[in-house]
Amino acid sequence: MTLNSALSAEHQRLYQDPHVIQRLLREARTIAVVGLSTDPQRASWFVANYLKKLGYRIIPVNPKADTIMEEKCYPSLAAIPEPVDIVDVFRPAADATAIARDAVAIGAKALWLQLKLVNLEAAEIASRAGLAVVMDRCVKIEHGRYQGRLHWGGMNTEIITARKARLA
Amino acid sequence: MSNKAETRKFGFETRMVHAGHIPDAVTGARAVPIYQTTSFVFDDADQAAQLFELKQFGNIYSRISNPTTAVFEERVASLEGAAGAVATASGMAAQLVAFLTLLEPGDEVVASSQLYGGSITQLVHTLRKFNLQVRFVDPSSIAEWEAAITPKTRALYGETIGNPRGAILDIGRIAALGASHGIPLIVDNTMATPALCRPIEHGATLIVHSATKFMGGHGTALGGVLLDSGKFDFSRYPSIAAPSAAYHDLRFYDTFGHYGFLMKARAETIRDTGACLSPFNAFLLIQGLETLSLRMERQTASALKVAQFLEGHGEVAWVAYAGLPSHPDHALARKYLPGGPGAVFSFGLRAKKGEGARARGRVFIEALQLFSHLANIGDVRSLVIHPASTTHQQLSDEELAKGGVAPELIRLSIGLENVEDLLWDLDQALLAR
Ligand SMILES: Cc1ncc(COP(=O)(O)O)c(C=O)c1O
Numbered sequence: 239m240t241l242n243s244a245l246s247a248e249h250q251r252l253y254q255d256p257h258v259i260q261r262l263l264r265e266a267r268t269i270a271v272v273g274l275s276t277d278p279q280r281a282s283w284f285v286a287n288y289l290k291k292l293g294y295r296i297i298p299v300n301p302k303a304d305t306i307m308e309e310k311c312y313p314s315l316a317a318i319p320e321p322v323d324i325v326d327v328f329r330p331a332a333d334a335t336a337i338a339r340d341a342v343a344i345g346a347k348a349l350w351l352q353l354k355l356v357n358l359e360a361a362e363i364a365s366r367a368g369l370a371v372v373m374d375r376c377v378k379i380e381h382g383r384y385q386g387r388l389h390w391g392g393m394n395t396e397i398i399t400a401r402k403a404r405l406a
Numbered sequence: 407m408s409n410k411a412e413t414r415k416f417g418f419e420t421r422m423v424h425a426g427h428i429p430d431a432v433t434g435a436r437a438v439p440i441y442q443t444t445s446f447v448f449d450d451a452d453q454a455a456q457l458f459e460l461k462q463f464g465n466i467y468s469r470i471s472n473p474t475t476a477v478f479e480e481r482v483a484s485l486e487g488a489a490g491a492v493a494t495a496s497g498m499a500a501q502l503v504a505f506l507t508l509l510e511p512g513d514e515v516v517a518s519s520q521l522y523g524g525s526i527t528q529l530v531h532t533l534r535k536f537n538l539q540v541r542f543v544d545p546s547s548i549a550e551w552e553a554a555i556t557p558k559t560r561a562l563y564g565e566t567i568g569n570p571r572g573a574i575l576d577i578g579r580i581a582a583l584g585a586s587h588g589i590p591l592i593v594d595n596t597m598a599t600p601a602l603c604r605p606i607e608h609g610a611t612l613i614v615h616s617a618t619k620f621m622g623g624h625g626t627a628l629g630g631v632l633l634d635s636g637k638f639d640f641s642r643y644p645s646i647a648a649p650s651a652a653y654h655d656l657r658f659y660d661t662f663g664h665y666g667f668l669m670k671a672r673a674e675t676i677r678d679t680g681a682c683l684s685p686f687n688a689f690l691l692i693q694g695l696e697t698l699s700l701r702m703e704r705q706t707a708s709a710l711k712v713a714q715f716l717e718g719h720g721e722v723a724w725v726a727y728a729g730l731p732s733h734p735d736h737a738l739a740r741k742y743l744p745g746g747p748g749a750v751f752s753f754g755l756r757a758k759k760g761e762g763a764r765a766r767g768r769v770f771i772e773a774l775q776l777f778s779h780l781a782n783i784g785d786v787r788s789l790v791i792h793p794a795s796t797t798h799q800q801l802s803d804e805e806l807a808k809g810g811v812a813p814e815l816i817r818l819s820i821g822l823e824n825v826e827d828l829l830w831d832l833d834q835a836l837l838a839r
Contacts, residue, residue, distance in 0.1 A: 256413060279654075281661045287461055291453075353663045376663070387463035389426065390471055391672070392479030393490035393665060398416045398424050403431040 243374050244356050253361055253373040259380050262348050262370060266323035267295055269377070270315060270346070272337055273328035274298040274306050282328040283307075285352075285378040292381070297322065315340040322346045326377055327355060334360035342367040352376055418485065418601070423696045426480030440689045441473045460656070460673055470677055474685035478692050482621070482631050485600040485695070486613055489636025490668045492676060493629065493683035497596060497616020498524060500630030502532070503681055504592055504612055505561070507671040510645050511537040513560040518545035518575065520568030520810070523797065525594065529563070545573055546735070551580055555587055560643070561612075562589055566605060566742070567597035570793070570811055571726040572751050574735035574742060581609030590638045596620070596784075597748045601702040608742065611638040612667075619784025620749075622694040623701050627687040632671060636664035646670055652678070701786065701822065706746035708828065709820040715829050716753050721836040723814060727751035749821075750783045754814040755836075763813035767792035770816065773838035776823060776831040788821035788828055 243250055271286045274296075278287075283306075290296045290307060297320075298306040301313040312318050315325060315337065325341040327334055327350065334351055338360035341349045349364035351357060351373040361371045372380075382388030383395045386403060416424070427438050446465040448454035456462040465471050479491040494500040505515070517529055519542040529540040543550035545564050562584045564575040581591040590611030595603060599620045605613055615621060617629035640646035640659045646666050649655035652674050659666035676682050683691075706729075713727035725732070728739035728747040739747040755766050770792070771779050777790040781797060791797065794813040798806055803813055820828065 251413075279649075279656050279661065281663070284461055284661055287456075291456065291462065379665075382463045386428065389480055390463055390465055390473060390476050391490065391665075392471070392476055392483065392492055392668065394425075394480055394483035394488060396484070397428065398421060398484075399428055400424060401429070402434050403428045 244354065245374055249358070249373070252365075253371050254375055255372075258370050259372055259375065260384055262324060262350070262372070263377075263381050263384065266348070268297060268320065268322050269294050269324045269326050270297040270299050270312075270318060270322045271326045271328065272299040272315065274300050274311075275328075276300070276303050276306055281352075281376075285326070285328075285376065288378045289381070315344050315346070318344065324348045324350050324377075326350045326352065328352050329355075331355045331357045335363065338363040341369060348372065350375070350377060353379075419699055421481070421484045422698055425484035426477040438474060438477045438689060438692050441468075441685050443472075443685075444468050460653075460669065468685060469680055469682045470672060472682075472685045472688070474692075475683050475688040478617075478629075478683070478688040478695070479631065481692065481695055482600070482615070482617075483633055485604075485698070486595070486633050487600075487604050487606050487635075488613065488633035489664050491631050491633045492668055492671045493617075493631050493688060494676070495630065495681050495683055496628045497594075497614065497618060497630040498528060499679075499681035500614040500616070500632045501525060501528060501592075501594070503671055503675045503679065504614055504632050505533060505538065506536070506679065507667065507675045508590070508612075508643065508645055509536070509538050509560050512558060513538055514556060514558040515540045515561045515563055516551060516554040516559055517542055517562070518564035518568055518573070519543060520545050520571065520573040521563075521565055522569045522594070522596075523809070525565075545575055545580075548576070548579055548583060551583055555583075555589065559587070559589055562591045563594075564591070565594040565597065566603050567728070567748050567750070570752050570809075570815065570817065572728045572733065572735070572747060574728050574738035574747060576738055577603075577605050577608040577610055577742060581605075581611075584611075585609065588639075588642055597750055598743060599698060599702055599748075601699040602706065602743050602745045602748060606633075606635040606637075611635050617691050617694075618782070620694075620702060620705075621698065621784075622691045623697070623784065623786050624690070624694055625782060625785040625787070627690040629683050629687050629691045631683075632668075634664075634667045638667075640667060650674065702749070703745065704822060705749035705786075705820050708822075708825040709749040709751060709818075710746060711825050712818065712820055712828055712832065713751060713753075716832065719833070719836060721756050723754040723756040725751070725753040727753075750817065750819045752815050752817045754812055755816060757814065764792075764794045767814065767816060768795050769838055770835050771795075773835035774831055775834070776827060777818070777835075783817075783819040785819065786822045788823055789819040791817050793817065 298311040303311045334357035348370040353376045483491040541554040584591045592612040593605040593610040596616040613633040647659040658670040662669045710729045717725045728735045
């Protein structure tokens with residue numbers, strides 16, 4: 239999966255590993271979305287709404303809102319009173335360093351930076367603390383890629399297999 | 407080497423037969439099934455609403471997407487190295503969808519003058535109705551391309567292997583020129599197919615195809631496809647980046663990132679023009695794609711043999727095939743098309759005293775036994791046409807010359823027949839009186 243990434247081949251191997259991505263999507267229940275917008279036409283809203291409809295628990299993190307998508311919104315990761323599996327980041331790449339530290343502090347299992355977001359320092363902070371790290375990838379696109387429906391939009395999923403699909 | 411399938415880079419031929427299709431979880435059907443249905447049942451009212459708002463992936467109505475068509479789309483996208491694809495009713499539709507998605511009234515296109523005649527007509531006359539203007543340039547002159555670019559220019563357009571004289575587009579240089587002005591290069595890759603050239607690897611942004619030709623190969627189905635490299639920054643393009651009035655103010659580029667252009671092309675342009683591919687035609691074109699590289703390899707090899715034969719024939723005045731060292735773009739062909747510049751080319755019949763070139767062409771065409779006389783290219787059967795007595799018969803000799811179509815010009819599309827049989831046929835027809 240190398241299409242459209244700003245990462246080097248080595249960093250793609252580390253931070254866009256299809257096995258890690260599939261495991262995270264399979265095992266995660268709770269996803270904190272840092273920078274989730276209140277505007278239903280923004281990318282963050284599309285992604286969080288998609289994941290919520292699939293049954294993931296979505297926790298919005300946005301200091302400027304009380305509730306988004308009928309979910310209580312928190313000003314920071316530290317304020318979330320329950321365990322978080324994936325910290326999904328929709329903030330400028332420079333903010334990811336501090337978010338990575340917060341993700342480590344709350345014991346999240348993974349740090350995920352969305353498409354076009356690259357911050358190697360954040361990746362190192364998180365992976366040194368034992369978190370799985372994904373960068374420059376979209377949670378929704380990756381879910382659609384492996385569950386089979388991204389393909390319906392004519393997109394290049396780069397999945398090549400002669401094995402029968404499993405029931406979604 | 408990794409033994410994990412997810413990280414292996416599978417080769418072109420493997421993707422030709424597998425990309426875009428995973429055997430169905432329930433039936434296990436190995437061939438691609440034909441989903442011959444106009445519409446798809448929703449899970450519930452909420453899912454229906456979400457689909458219409460593009461908030462979930464899914465099928466609604468086959469004008470917008472269809473599972474059989476999606477296999478064709480993803481397969482071509484994989485072969486071209488594109489982010490994705492939108493299939494269209496024909497090659498002409500693919501071009502129109504590209505322009506209507508990308509451009510706003512008042513915008514301009516700079517295009518190569520060496521194009522399929524139908525494309526020139528579309529650019530000049532049909533685009534004018536949308537208040538879009540085109541400037542044509544000699545594709546071999548980078549200075550002409552540069553001089554034609556104005557602040558209103560929003561796309562550069564050319565064919566990998568151009569009509570009618572087989573001009574080869576210097577994709578890398580023209581794409582770089584476009585990039586330096588923030589303008590995407592659109593390449594019609596019909597004649598080469600991704601088996602011979604993948605323009606995205608050289609910097610092109612959008613690719614259009616008439617799948618009617620070599621992709622299908624069997625001459626049974628019209629179709630087209632539009633692809634996006636996913637690498638171009640469309641943030642300066644109001645058509646892709648600004649809130650869309652046709653889609654309740656959705657900002658396609660912001661919301662869908664490198665899929666923004668294609669999402670807009672599908673959800674708006676295909677939806678509103680109805681220029682979609684039928685699932686049955688998609689199925690037929692998929693059958694063709696499975697043997698694409700094999701056919702291109704053989705047909706291109708045969709084309710070179712035929713071109714060499716004609717170049718040495720006393721009844722032939724000239725041969726325009728970039729696979730021959732005599733062609734002005736031979737070096738470009740070796741660079742961009744190392745497997746050969748395709749299987750379509752033209753040549754000129756030698757003039758005879760007291761015999762007009764048009765009449766000569768008629769005699770030649772009518773003497774051929776194996777070449778099918780028709781208006782298409784890219785079939786597994788060899789094809790021939792004499793534009794001066796058919797597609798261009800209403801034009802005077804002077805007008806023909808302006809379009810680069812000499813009265814003695816014969817266009818061949820070389821098929822899969824035994825090449826010795828093709829040489830025999832051409833020889834006997836060249837000597838016919
Ligand atoms: C190079 C080229 N582009 C586009 C087209 C248009 O394709 P279609 O006939 O599928 O609309 C053709 C042929 O007709 C062609 O030769």
